[in-house]
Amino acid sequence: xxxxxxxxxxxxxxxxxxxxxxxxxxxxxxxxxxxxxxxxxxxxxxxxxxxxxxxxxxxxxxxxxxxxxxxxxxxxxx
Amino acid sequence: xxxxxxxxxxxxxxxxxxxxxxxxxxxxxxxxxxxxxxxxxxxxxxxxxxxxxxxxxxxxxxxxxxxxxxxxxxxxxx
Numbered sequence: 738x739x740x741x742x743x744x745x746x747x748x749x750x751x752x753x754x755x756x757x758x759x760x761x762x763x764x765x766x767x768x769x770x771x772x773x774x775x776x777x778x779x780x781x782x783x784x785x786x787x788x789x790x791x792x793x794x795x796x797x798x799x800x801x802x803x804x805x806x807x808x809x810x811x812x813x814x815x
Numbered sequence: 816x817x818x819x820x821x822x823x824x825x826x827x828x829x830x831x832x833x834x835x836x837x838x839x840x841x842x843x844x845x846x847x848x849x850x851x852x853x854x855x856x857x858x859x860x861x862x863x864x865x866x867x868x869x870x871x872x873x874x875x876x877x878x879x880x881x882x883x884x885x886x887x888x889x890x891x892x893x
Contacts, residue, residue, distance in 0.1 A: 743856050758857065761879060767871055769862035778821050778856040779836065784847035793845055801839060 738783055740794045742812040744803045745776035776808075790814060816861055818872045820890040822881045823854035854886075868892060 746752045752774055759773040779802060783790055794812055803810045824830045830852055837851040857880060861868055872890055881888045 762875055765879060767875060771860035771862065774858040776856040778854040780852040782849035784849065797840055797845060801843060
């Protein structure tokens with residue numbers, strides 16, 4: 738089974754990396770950009786029963802993979 | 816319009832960050848993990864006509880946001 742995890746900064750948190758990418762794109766001539774948010778993406782290939790994998794991944798996201806104070810995460814299992 | 820971009824290391828490229836996450840998860844007691852891949856995720860909010868936005872984002876991914884030698888990217892527009 739494969740878990741696809743997306744971790745993004747919370748909306749209320751400053752995202753200097755996103756701002757830097759936005760500035761770079763504007764300097765390269767790309768117009769109409771309203772906002773850029775930069776986060777992390779992870780794929781975890783894991784064996785097990787679907788519900789137990791879901792619980793494990795959720796716990797791992799909360800404890801290790803993200804910082805719940807400043808980041809949100811969501812994932813899907815395939 | 817919002818572009819959701821996922822950038823991952825190519826399969827043939829070493830992914831030490833993924834290996835580190837895998838080791839950390841195993842040390843925390845999570846079993847059954849076959850592989851972990853770590854990549855980047857970006858959301859770009861951009862105005863414009865759909866096809867022209869698609870072309871711009873594809874070009875930006877190729878030129879700035881990813882390193883096509885060692886990374887793959889894909890994105891979707893919403």
